[in-house]
Each structure stands twice: as C-alpha cells, then as structure tokens.
Amino acid sequence: MYSASDLRKGLKVQIDGEPYIITEFEFSKPGKGQALYRTKMRNMITGNQFTQTYRSNDKFEKPDLEERTMQFLYSQDNEYHFMDTTSYEQIFLTREQLGDNVNFLVDNMEVQVLFFDNRPIDISLPIFVNLEVTRADPWVKGDTSGTDTKPVTVETGYQLQVPPFINKGEKIQIDTRTGEYITRVKE
Amino acid sequence: MALSHRLQQRSCLLQAVRSFFLAREYLEVDTPVLLPELIPESQIVPFCCEERFLQTSPELCMKLLLAGGYARLFQICHCFRKEELGRYHRPEFTMLEWYHVGWGYLELMEEVEELFLFLAREPDRFPALDRNMRLSRGGHSIDLTPPWERMTVEAAFRRFAGTSARAAIADNRFDEILVNRVEPRLGRHRPVFLYDYPVELGSLARRKEHDAACAERFELYIGGIELANGFSELVDPGEQRIRFAAELEVMEAAGRPAAMPERFLRALAAMPDTAGIALGFDRLLMLLAGADRIVDVLPVVFEELFVGQQGQEIR
Numbered sequence: 001m002y003s004a005s006d007l008r009k010g011l012k013v014q015i016d017g018e019p020y021i022i023t024e025f026e027f028s029k030p031g032k033g034q035a036l037y038r039t040k041m042r043n044m045i046t047g048n049q050f051t052q053t054y055r056s057n058d059k060f061e062k063p064d065l066e067e068r069t070m071q072f073l074y075s076q077d078n079e080y081h082f083m084d085t086t087s088y089e090q091i092f093l094t095r096e097q098l099g100d101n102v103n104f105l106v107d108n109m110e111v112q113v114l115f116f117d118n119r120p121i122d123i124s125l126p127i128f129v130n131l132e133v134t135r136a137d138p139w140v141k142g143d144t145s146g147t148d149t150k151p152v153t154v155e156t157g158y159q160l161q162v163p164p165f166i167n168k169g170e171k172i173q174i175d176t177r178t179g180e181y182i183t184r185v186k187e
Numbered sequence: 188m189a190l191s192h193r194l195q196q197r198s199c200l201l202q203a204v205r206s207f208f209l210a211r212e213y214l215e216v217d218t219p220v221l222l223p224e225l226i227p228e229s230q231i232v233p234f235c236c237e238e239r240f241l242q243t244s245p246e247l248c249m250k251l252l253l254a255g256g257y258a259r260l261f262q263i264c265h266c267f268r269k270e271e272l273g274r275y276h277r278p279e280f281t282m283l284e285w286y287h288v289g290w291g292y293l294e295l296m297e298e299v300e301e302l303f304l305f306l307a308r309e310p311d312r313f314p315a316l317d318r319n320m321r322l323s324r325g326g327h328s329i330d331l332t333p334p335w336e337r338m339t340v341e342a343a344f345r346r347f348a349g350t351s352a353r354a355a356i357a358d359n360r361f362d363e364i365l366v367n368r369v370e371p372r373l374g375r376h377r378p379v380f381l382y383d384y385p386v387e388l389g390s391l392a393r394r395k396e397h398d399a400a401c402a403e404r405f406e407l408y409i410g411g412i413e414l415a416n417g418f419s420e421l422v423d424p425g426e427q428r429i430r431f432a433a434e435l436e437v438m439e440a441a442g443r444p445a446a447m448p449e450r451f452l453r454a455l456a457a458m459p460d461t462a463g464i465a466l467g468f469d470r471l472l473m474l475l476a477g478a479d480r481i482v483d484v485l486p487v488v489f490e491e492l493f494v495g496q497q498g499q500e501i502r
Contacts, residue, residue: 005270027273030370031406031416032388033362034230035270053363056270057441 002060004037012044012063019044019063019116024051044114045121047099066115067124072105080105082113082120091120103158104129104176125176130185131155132171139164194486196476199312200468201263204283207305213259213285218248220265224448226391229437232269234278241267244465245284246391247451250420253286253461254454261285263468272493274480275412281468290462291419292392292403296380299407299415299464300333303378306475307331315477322474324410327375335378343381347372353400356385373408381406390430392418407466409474417464424455 002013009025024040037054044063070082070091079092080102091113095102097120104125105111114122135153149161154172162181166172171185205215220242225233234241242248245262252260266282287295310316315323322329344352348368355361373379382405386394389402403419421427431447438445472484482488 005272027271027276028366028370029230029271029273029276030362030365031413032228032230032390033365036362036366038367053367 002062004035004054004056004058004060007037007039007054007060012065013041013060014063015041015060018046019065019121023049044116064117066118067112068115069110070113070123072107072109072111074107075102075105082111082123085110093120093123097121098123100179101125101176103156103179104131104174106131106155127176128173128182129176130171130173131158133162133166133168136162136166136168138167193476193484196313197472197484197486200306200472200475203306203309203312204263204302204468207302208261208285211259213261213287214257216249216252216260216262217264218245218252218262220267222247224446224450226448226451227431227434227438227445228390229434229441232443234267234269243268244282246463246465247448249284249286249463250451250458251454253288253459254457258288259286275470275473277469277481277485278493280481283466283468283471284464286420286461286463288459288461291460292382292405292417292462295417295462295464296335296337296382296405296407297333299380299417299466300335303331304333313475313477315475322409323477324474327410329374329410330377332377335380336374337380337382338373339383340381340385341383343369343373352385356387361385361388370408370413371411374410374412378407378409381408387433389418390434391421391427393421394426412470412474413467414470414474415464415466417462420458420461420463422455422458422460424452427455428452 002011007022007025009022011022013020013022020041021044022039023042026038027035028038029035035056038051039054040049040051042049068084070084073081073083073090075081078095080095080098081090081092083090101123109129112124113120114124131154133152134155137150139150148164150164151159152162152166153159160174160179160181162172166184171187173182173185174180175182208215222240222242225240225243226247228243231243233243244266245264249260249262261284263281263283265279267279269278271278287298307316307320310318317323320331322331340352344350344355344364348364350364352361355364373381383395383401384392384404386400386402389404392402392404395401395403405417406413407415421430428447435445435447469481469484473481476484478484
C-alpha cells in the first residue's frame with residue numbers, strides 16, 4: 001500500500017481496480033490546516049485523466065504492473081501480435097491500445113510490453129527507430145515554394161516532413177516521442 | 188541561481204531582518220530546539236528523538252519568556268515538521284517569529300507592512316524587487332506599497348468559492364476549498380491579509396470581542412503564497428486548556444496521543460496581552476530572490492533525508 005505522503009509525479013497507483021499514473025503533483029498545507037495532496041492522474045488503460053485532492057489518511061493499492069521485452073511479429077486485422085523472446089509466449093494488443101505507436105512498429109522490433117494483472121495494456125517503443133522511406137516525391141532543384149521540407153511516407157504508412165534530399169528507399173531515424181525526423185541513416 | 192548569490196541574498200535578508208527588529212527595540216533570542224513538551228497542534232507532526240521533540244515552532248519557549256516579563260522578542264530559528272515536503276514546504280525550515288506585548292493583531296499587520304517597506308529600501312540586494320516597491324513574480328508585478336488589502340476569511344470564501352467558511356468547516360472541506368479556490372486568488376496584485384478565522388482554526392488565538400465565533404488570527408498572502416500567520420494571543424489558561432483538549436482528542440483519534448503541556452499552561456497565567464506572528468523566512472527569501480521553490484534558496488540540500496516511505500525519488 002501507498003499512503004498519500006508517498007504520492008509524487010510518475011508514481012503508479014491502483015484505484016477502483018485500474019492502474020493510474022500521476023502526471024502532476026502538488027503538496028499543500030494551509031497554515032494550521034491539514035496536509036493536502038493535489039494530483040492529476042491518467043488511467044493507464046483508457047487514457048482518461050482526472051484531478052483529485054487527497055488527504056494524509058488516504059491509502060492506495062500498488063498496481064500489479066510488469067514490463068517484459070517482446071518482439072513484434074505481425075499485425076492482422078486489428079490485432080498486433082508480440083512474442084516473448086525467452087518463453088516464446090505470444091500475446092496481442094489492439095490498434096486502439098497502441099494508439100500512435102503503430103506508426104513506428106516494424107516486424108521483429110523489440111519493445112517493452114506493459115502488463116497489468118497479466119493482461120497487456122501498453123507498449124513502450126525505443127526512443128529512436130529507423131524506418132525505410134517508401135514514397136517520396138523527387139525534389140526539384142530551384143523549387144521556389146519556399147519550404148525547406150517535403151512529405152514522405154515510411155514503411156509503416158506513417159507520413160512526416162523531412163529535408164528535401166531524402167529519397168525513396170533510404171532509411172531515416174525518427175524520434176518516437178515526437179514523431180519527428182532526426183537524421184538520414186546510412187547502412 | 189548561482190550558489191554564491193543564493194548565500195549572499197540569504198545573508199543580506201538575515202541581517203536586514205535583524206536591523207529592523209533591533210531598531211525597534213526587540214530583543215533577539217535563540218531558545219532550545221530540543222523540547223520535553225510541545226504545544227498540541229493536531230495538523231502538525233513532530234520529529235521525536237529519544238522521548239524528546241524537535242520544535243515545530245519556537246512559540247512555546249518564546250511565550251515562557253514573555254510570561255517572565257520580556258516585552259518584545261524576535262527569533263530566527265529552524266523548525267521541524269514531519270511529512271511536509273513540496274514546492275513551498277520542507278520538513279526543516281527557517282522561521283522568523285516575533286511577539287509584541289500590549290499589541291493586538293491589527294498593529295502586527297501594520298508592522299509586517301513596515302518590515303517590507305524596510306526591506307524594499309535596498310532593492311538592489313534582491314532580484315525580484317524594483318525601485319518602486321514592486322515585486323515581480325511569475326510574469327506579474329505585485330505592488331508592495333502599504334496599506335495592503337485586508338479581507339476576512341468569510342468574505343474570501345463568499346467571493347472566491349461562493350460558499351461560507353462556516354459551511355465549509357461543517358462539510359470538512361475548509362482546507363480543500365481554501366487551497367484550491369481561495370489561496371490561488373490571494374495577493375496577485377497586492378499582498379492580502381486574510382483575517383478573522385473561525386475560532387476552531389485558531390487554537391492559540393484570542394476570540395474576537397464582539398464575535399465569539401471568530402478568532403483574532405490573520406495570514407499574509409503574496410502571489411498566492413502563504414507567508415505569515417499572526418494572532419492576538421490567547422492568554423487565558425482556562426480557555427487554552429479547553430482548546431488544547433480538543434486538539435488532543437483529534438490527535439488521539441489519529442493514533443498520535445500527546446500530553447497536555449502543563450508547563451506552558453502554568454506560564455500562560457503570567458503572560459500579558461500580546462500579539463505574535465510566525466513568518467516563513469525561506470518563503471520570504473524565495474519571493475525576494477524570484478525563486479520558484481524553497482530548495483532554490485537553501486544553502487545546502489540533502490535530498491536523501493526526505494524521500495518517501497517507499498523510497499522513491501522526490502520531485
């Protein structure tokens with residue numbers, strides 16, 4: 001169990017049977033008054049956020065969370081399948097559960113899968129991934145449109161803005177936190 | 188902020204505060220911090236060591252001295268309160284506390300204004316102060332020119348929370364409403380004295396003469412930050428005993444039984460009418476230095492002393 005005085009940004013707690021992560025936290029205590037713990041939390045399954053003020057005697061269960069390294073195998077329909085590389089156990093998450101992460105998943109990529117009560121609920125990607133450009137308009141020298149980037153599509157179908165010199169078939173590095181182009185990768 | 192500036196500003200403020208009080212014929216005292224008994228305060232958890240306590244404030248010792256005949260006392264000292272850790276809280280912090288025999292809380296409010304006038308005479312020492320008595324804070328400018336705003340607790344609750352303070356207490360939501368709805372609105376453009384607290388929230392303060400439901404207690408807010416807490420002191424040992432009994436009951440129920448401070452009550456019988464105030468020295472320095480957090484104005488910080496029970500990193 002956690003008590004209110006353990007609360008802080010980044011701590012994960014269980015409320016009404018669901019895991020929450022504290023995204024904002026402020027301790028306050030009016031003069032001669034009681035200690036108050038003001039928090040903003042995000043439900044780690046639904047993504048819903050809420051704010052709540054807790055008091056010293058409030059208690060919280062620790063959520064049963066576990067992270068395992070798994071390999072992305074394939075996607076079929078709405079299901080994204082992963083395999084534990086030591087136990088060979090396979091699980092899947094839905095497209096809704098993965099959200100924007102699907103933009104950066106390629107076969108055989110290793111990711112961290114987060115389990116709550118032994119159910120997979122989320123994944124965390126490597127910060128940087130290298131993806132192949134599958135569609136890029138050639139850059140016309142002397143283009144006067146004034147832009148210094150152009151749109152390309154990568155192998156996952158994700159579109160982003162890159163410098164004009166990037167060509168189809170090249171690999172680029174992308175920051176999965178922002179979805180932005182970092183650099184061209186030479187292999 | 189560079190450490191050298193931080194130390195310099197702290198030193199300047201210590202000296203300026205001393206000059207202010209010495210010029211007004213206050214006597215500086217440094218009373219013990221290790222105590223055999225504490226004033227019972229249900230919302231403050233002391234550090235205990237070897238069946239003694241680290242002081243949570245210097246109030247007990249200073250009142251013993253006032254009962255012994257001293258008329259004006261001030262002290263700058265370290266106080267210790269368990270489990271208070273946040274942007275504006277540290278379990279060990281520095282308090283400026285002073286008492287003036289013969290005064291009530293209204294005179295004390297004026298003296299707080301004068302202290303700021305005095306500090307603002309040398310704005311070059313503190314980055315957040317300018318030459319026109321203005322304090323910059325989070326992109327705003329707060330005008331320190333006295334007289335400051337005075338607002339009763341009842342008026343503040345009605346204005347900012349649309350409820351009465353009395354009703355909030357009945358619902359056990361007073362602190363929550365104060366922190367979430369009232370405090371953030373206090374002192375944005377000028378400092379504010381919030382005053383006349385419901386009597387159950389001022390266990391060491393005298394009842395108001397014409398309104399027995401209120402205590403003569405005030406708090407100073409600047410830029411939403413609570414900076415000081417003052418009273419017309421309760422000097423009737425009989426009534427003080429009844430108020431303490433209520434505090435002790437709450438502490439007992441919370442599993443923190445404590446003893447009636449008999450030594451303190453005996454002394455109180457000899458204490459004349461007095462007004463007293465405690466001001467958070469670190470918070471004052473924070474405001475003057477333009478810092479965002481208390482840790483930014485401390486000379487040395489040992490984070491590992493104050494990690495949570497589960498051992499997580501603190502913010």
